[in-house]
Structure formats: C-alpha cells, structure tokens
Amino acid sequence: MVRNLGAQNSIFNQYIAEVRDAVIQQDTLRFRFNMERLGAIFAYEISRTMEYETKEIITSLGIAEVPVLKQSPVLGTILRAGLPLHHGMLSAFDKADNAFVSAYRKHTKDGSFNIQVEYVSSPDLNDRVLILSDPMLATGASLVLSYKALLAKGKPSHTHVVTLIASTEGVEYIKRYLPADDITLWVGAIDEELTAQAYIVPGLGDAGDLAFGSKI
Amino acid sequence: MVRNLGAQNSIFNQYIAEVRDAVIQQDTLRFRFNMERLGAIFAYEISRTMEYETKEIITSLGIAEVPVLKQSPVLGTILRAGLPLHHGMLSAFDKADNAFVSAYRKHTKDGSFNIQVEYVSSPDLNDRVLILSDPMLATGASLVLSYKALLAKGKPSHTHVVTLIASTEGVEYIKRYLPADDITLWVGAIDEELTAQAYIVPGLGDAGDLAFGSKI
Amino acid sequence: MVRNLGAQNSIFNQYIAEVRDAVIQQDTLRFRFNMERLGAIFAYEISRTMEYETKEIITSLGIAEVPVLKQSPVLGTILRAGLPLHHGMLSAFDKADNAFVSAYRKHTKDGSFNIQVEYVSSPDLNDRVLILSDPMLATGASLVLSYKALLAKGKPSHTHVVTLIASTEGVEYIKRYLPADDITLWVGAIDEELTAQAYIVPGLGDAGDLAFGSKI
Amino acid sequence: MVRNLGAQNSIFNQYIAEVRDAVIQQDTLRFRFNMERLGAIFAYEISRTMEYETKEIITSLGIAEVPVLKQSPVLGTILRAGLPLHHGMLSAFDKADNAFVSAYRKHTKDGSFNIQVEYVSSPDLNDRVLILSDPMLATGASLVLSYKALLAKGKPSHTHVVTLIASTEGVEYIKRYLPADDITLWVGAIDEELTAQAYIVPGLGDAGDLAFGSKI
Incomplete structure (x- = not known):
C-alpha cells in the first residue's frame, strides 16, 4: 500500500x-530542520x-x-542522508529503539554502480x-538491500518504509521486491523521471550532501 | 465546530x-516538550x-x-501557560505572525475570581x-475575553481556538459566546468535571505552574 | 560589573x-534560533x-x-522580545523557575514615550x-522599571541582567540606577549611538518585530 | 594538550x-538531550x-x-554513540561539513575484541x-583507528578530539599514538578505572545503548 502525504x-x-x-x-540548518x-x-x-491500549493515568x-x-x-x-528524517521521527517516538544501516553507491569506472551494505546496527x-x-x-535498490540486511535481525510484524521523494520507478521496484502484506510505503511526493545516473527529477538533489556537505 | 484530536x-x-x-x-523539560x-x-x-496555491519550485x-x-x-x-504550546505551533508555522494576551484570574476574598486582560500585543x-x-x-471565560480583546485588532477571516484539555462546561461556553461560523474549536480531550475553583477534573493541574514554576 | 561576551x-x-x-x-526562524x-x-x-555542591551519582x-x-x-x-532569549536559557537551566514582565513604550503624540509595566508573573x-x-x-529605562517591579516579589541574592546589544548610554543608566553589588550586567556587544527615538545604532532593529512580526 | 571542561x-x-x-x-529523551x-x-x-575575521554587517x-x-x-x-553529541555540535556550528565513521568492537570467543572501521563518509x-x-x-583504540581512517581524506590543520568521559588509560593512549602538536583532547571528566571488558568505571555505561537502545 502506498500512502502519499503530499496528496492532501x-x-x-x-x-x-x-x-x-x-x-x-x-x-x-533549515534543510535539516x-x-x-x-x-x-x-x-x-x-x-x-x-x-x-487504555491506561489509567493518575493526575493531580x-x-x-x-x-x-x-x-x-x-x-x-539509512546513513547518512536519513539522519535528519530519523531525528525528527525520534523526537516524536522518543522511546523508540533504533537501527542504522549504511548503504552506498559504489561507482564503477563505466559510470554504473552497485549498492553496498556495510554497517548494520539493530x-x-x-x-x-x-x-x-x-x-x-x-531505483529502490538500496532500500530493498537495507531492508533485507535488517531481516537478519528478525522479522518485523510490519514495516513502514518512509521516503520523502520517490520516483515512479522506485515505487514499482518496492512493490515488486518487497512483500505487499508486510509493507506500507509512505511518500511525500512521487516524481516521474529517473536519470541514467539514478537521480530523481525534479527531486531535490543529493539529500546527504544537502544535510551534511559533500564527501570525497 | 469541535474537533477532538484525542478521539482517534x-x-x-x-x-x-x-x-x-x-x-x-x-x-x-518533558512537560514543556x-x-x-x-x-x-x-x-x-x-x-x-x-x-x-501551487508554486513552481526550481530544484537543482x-x-x-x-x-x-x-x-x-x-x-x-494566552500568557504564560500558552507559551510552550505556542512555541510548538511556531516551530511548525515558522513564518507566522504572533499575538500575545495576558489574562489572569483575579481572586477576590470570597474565593471567587474575575478574569483580567492586561497585555495585548498583536x-x-x-x-x-x-x-x-x-x-x-x-470555564471558558478567559478565552472568550482574550478573543474579544484581540478583535480590537481586526476581524480574522477564521479563528481556530486550540485547547489541550477542555471541560464540558468550557466547550458549551465557547459555543454560546463565540460565533459558530467564525470559530473552530480544537481540543485534545474533554473532561466532564469542573470544580468550584474552576479546575478541570481529572485535567492535569495548573499548566502554567507545571511549565514555569509556581508564582506568588 | 559588566561582562561583554563579544569581547572574546x-x-x-x-x-x-x-x-x-x-x-x-x-x-x-533563524533569528529566533x-x-x-x-x-x-x-x-x-x-x-x-x-x-x-558535590553529589554522589550512582552509575550503572x-x-x-x-x-x-x-x-x-x-x-x-521582558515580553515579548525576550522570549527567544529566555527560551534558550530555559533549555540550558531546564529546572529553573520563571518570571515574565511586560513593559512597553507608550508613545505620546509629541513622539516621546513612557515605559509602562503591565504584567508581572514571578x-x-x-x-x-x-x-x-x-x-x-x-535607554535602560524599561529594564530598570522591570527589575523594580520584580523586587516586589522578593530580593534576589544576585541579579544577572542579560542583554544582547546595549547602548553605551544604557550601560551607564544601569550602573547609575541599579545597585552595583547586586547586579552583573552581561552583554553581547555595546553600540555607541542611541537615536532620539531610542533605537540603538547600528543595533539590529526591533527584536520583538524580528522574532514575532510587527504589531499594531 | 588536554582540556577538561568539567574541571571548572x-x-x-x-x-x-x-x-x-x-x-x-x-x-x-533526556539522555540524548x-x-x-x-x-x-x-x-x-x-x-x-x-x-x-572581522566582517562589516549591514544592519537596518x-x-x-x-x-x-x-x-x-x-x-x-563515530557511529552510533556519537550521534547525539554530534547533533549538539552541529546545532552550534550549523554551517559545518560533516564526517561519519563506524568503528565497532568485534568480540572474539575468548572475550577479547578488535576494533573494526567499516563506514567512512568525509x-x-x-x-x-x-x-x-x-x-x-x-582504551582509545577505536578513536585512534577512526582518526587514522579519516586521514585518508586529507590532513586537517588541527584536530579537536571530543570525548565526554575518558579513562586515564585512554588519555595516555591518545597522547602516545596521536601527534601532540596536531591534536587537542577535550574531555568532560576523566575516570580512573577501566575494566578488563574496556568499560570505564564509574563511567555511564554504554552510551550507544542509552541513546538508541540495545542492539543484537
């Protein structure tokens, strides 16, 4: 199921x-905020x-x-781009447990890339x-790989995938490779175009760079 | 119209x-948060x-x-109890303009009180x-007085009254004294009892004291 | 004593x-932040x-x-301009008690003004x-009046007056009218000029309007 | 040079x-805050x-x-324990660039462990x-390894190492293995004991678990 919060x-x-x-x-600062x-x-x-569940709260x-x-x-x-989004969610669910995954695009000389999952803490x-x-x-590839890496830590009762801007292609990829009954996909907007370099258009650019600066 | 966010x-x-x-x-700290x-x-x-209104946003x-x-x-x-609630709303509507009203219960010797509006900045x-x-x-009295004090600054196109915990009596008072078409009342919970000293039961106590300490 | 944090x-x-x-x-948003x-x-x-005082803390x-x-x-x-500064201090001293004073410039037809203290909660x-x-x-007048209004609530063991930008004249006024032994004045910068309309130059403009929007 | 902010x-x-x-x-919530x-x-x-450098700021x-x-x-x-500390520093230096390193203790069957550096983004x-x-x-080992991993990204003009609670042994390790001229070590407290399992006593426990929950 796809829930688009930008639709209303x-x-x-x-x-x-x-x-x-x-x-x-x-x-x-504003971008992260x-x-x-x-x-x-x-x-x-x-x-x-x-x-x-209903609880009896003793007031004064x-x-x-x-x-x-x-x-x-x-x-x-998913590190590092997800940290500000995660921070906002943790300020809402302040008693939550937390998991971190690092997945990155390993670029090859011909301009293509593979997704690498390195760090998993869960x-x-x-x-x-x-x-x-x-x-x-x-493309959805790093999300699916990260999800699968997390499954090694146990099977969630339900998974909510949260992504701010999704490509149409990415949404289809999630639908194809993740089990529909176990997953709800939450998005803020769905953009149609995905470039050959896997950038979403119009998108917003590189969310990790915008939050934390470029890396080498 | 009354909208109760605690109902779902x-x-x-x-x-x-x-x-x-x-x-x-x-x-x-947690109370204010x-x-x-x-x-x-x-x-x-x-x-x-x-x-x-739809705006064209130029992305990278x-x-x-x-x-x-x-x-x-x-x-x-309404000062001072409303400040943390206001702070949260201002962090959401960061470009908002702001108004502050001070209204307080002036206790008389027989234990009753009048509501005084002192400070209005709008x-x-x-x-x-x-x-x-x-x-x-x-009781709803300070809210209605504060609203009326603000009307001296112009007539809003619509007013959303936000209150975390309302007494049944307070809700009725708002319905009776404020114009239904111009007002939406948003509450987090409605408690049935109001003591003779105008405390909501079970309520939460004195929101101003809990946020900022007692005053003399 | 004057402590200028901008000096280093x-x-x-x-x-x-x-x-x-x-x-x-x-x-x-950034201004308030x-x-x-x-x-x-x-x-x-x-x-x-x-x-x-040294306390024994039991760690795990x-x-x-x-x-x-x-x-x-x-x-x-002092309302309303002081609220963001106060908010920052309260996030540091999260167990503090709090006092609010409203003082404003009541302009007269000839362009001069008086300071009015209205609301005191302490x-x-x-x-x-x-x-x-x-x-x-x-000028320092509203600060001195606010301080004196607060003295009705008891005599502090010491008072730290905090002001971001002070005029030279304002600093002198504090030194003259507040008891030197009881007061430390903390500033972020001292600007030399004060206009006839009591604006500090170069200053920063109206701190209340910048934080909360103009008022009528 | 060692700077202990808890000393005053x-x-x-x-x-x-x-x-x-x-x-x-x-x-x-309070721990992270x-x-x-x-x-x-x-x-x-x-x-x-x-x-x-002095800049001319045009005020109103x-x-x-x-x-x-x-x-x-x-x-x-250093992930994940360092994230709340980092978040606080980034709220101060909001224009900073950022680097993330994951280093973890890989426990071996005999109860000892090696430090592994996995993820570096800089x-x-x-x-x-x-x-x-x-x-x-x-012990200081993960810090020194992380620092050396970061050196692959260039030589900083100066490095400030920030650690809340250091063991005496950890401080000595830093002094021995990092170049004194290039490094300032900032601590909040220095505790004397380090257990065989490399826990600082009295310390505070596992900072990562306390901020984000335990992991498997």
Missing part, C-alpha cells in the same frame, strides 16, 4: 517545497495505524483513561513495528 | 497521557484546513509544482487566520 | 553577526559564577562525585539568583 | 551528572580557539563590525579544522 494539502507540502527549492536548501519536521509528521501519521486531581502505544516502534534509517526486530526511512527512493 | 488514537494521546501524569509532569509536540500536531491538523534538476500556504496564520496565545488581524491557544479551557 | 571571539559573535544582518534576519543559541551561551557563562558501574547546581536560578524576561525571589533578560538595552 | 564548575557538570545517573539516564547540550558547550569552547540602521568564523569546521563522529579534510567526537574514550 498541509504544512507538509510547505516543507517539501522548501527542501526542493535550490535557493532555500542552501541554508543547511525541514527534514526533521517532515519526519515528525510521518511519525504522527504512522502512529495512527499502530496499536494502543483524579484519574484519566488515555490510550497509549502498546509498543514503541523501531526507527531504522535491535531484535522480531514482532516489532519497523519504520525504515530514506529521504530519496530512486 | 495516535502518538498525540501518548503526549496527553504524559502531561496529565502527576509523576511524569514533574519533569518540567510535550506541550510543544502537541502544539506542532495541532498546527499540522489545522494546516489541513487552510488555503494553498528541474521544476516541481508544490502547493504552499497562501498566507501564514497569526498565532495568538498584528492587524483583519482577514487573517487566527490560531488562539490556551492549554486549559476551564 | 567565539561562535557567539557569529550569531551576533547573523541577528544584526538586515538580510539574514528576515529569516525569522540565533536568539536561543545566544541565550544558551549566556546561561552557560552565568552558570560558571553560580554555586555548586560505580559511584561518581559530580558538582551540581546548589539551586536553580529564576529566569525572568515566583518568590527572596534569596534566589535572578537572570533577567531583554535583547536590547537602549 | 558550570551547568556542564549538571549535564554530566545526569548522563551518568543510572536512574535519570533511563529517560532516553543532555548529550546535545554537552556537544553544544564543547562546540562553543572549541570555537574560542578558532580563527576569526547602520554598519557593525563583527568577527565571524574564517572557516567552518568539519564535525566528525569531505576533503586538508587544511580543515576537524572536531572528532565520541562520547566515551575507553
């Missing part, structure tokens, strides 16, 4: 506009699909029955709700 | 549980009712059409969307 | 440069003058002796360390 | 007390050693000369000020 107008789209804007995104705010909204919307004046989360999710993200994922975030879903 | 389960209710909890609320997170969720939900790779807010709202709050409110926040809606 | 180079001056800059300050960061640095520097592996604050300060600020100040913040120290 | 009393030690405290550290605040203070103190009312950073530093950190480090953070300096 809200302040969410304002932040999308700012992270896409080639002028505004030069302010890296927008990613954090977007992450917090994704977290809130995902939280509406989770399970709650009485007792209130309030539904609280049955279990905190595991927030997984709790036991069995029967947990996993929220796996990556700001851009280009 | 989400992480919002988790924060409500924490601000109500007599033990957890002793951590004033919960108020900020609640304010950000109110802001997001209110933003879904606002007007947008192309042009994206993204709907952005036609106009930022005015975020008004932009021109004509044709603006006003979001007026106060964490607790007890 | 640090990232503090970077933030001062940004809040002064007529272009950068148009980004109100800079005020918060400046507030946090003032808080840290002031904390170095406070009293500590042993016992550590760590000096902790003997008593949290009271963070007072804990008992007797024997407390008070940190009283206001981003601009122009 | 300030709010810094309050945060140290809280991250060490086995009860308080169970609140992971304390790490962020500590990171911001390290950043401020380090910024006092950096180079500045005149021109101010303010010293600003000549060049932003590169903020490097800008060109030639002639840059590098600030490399890791909350705990136990």
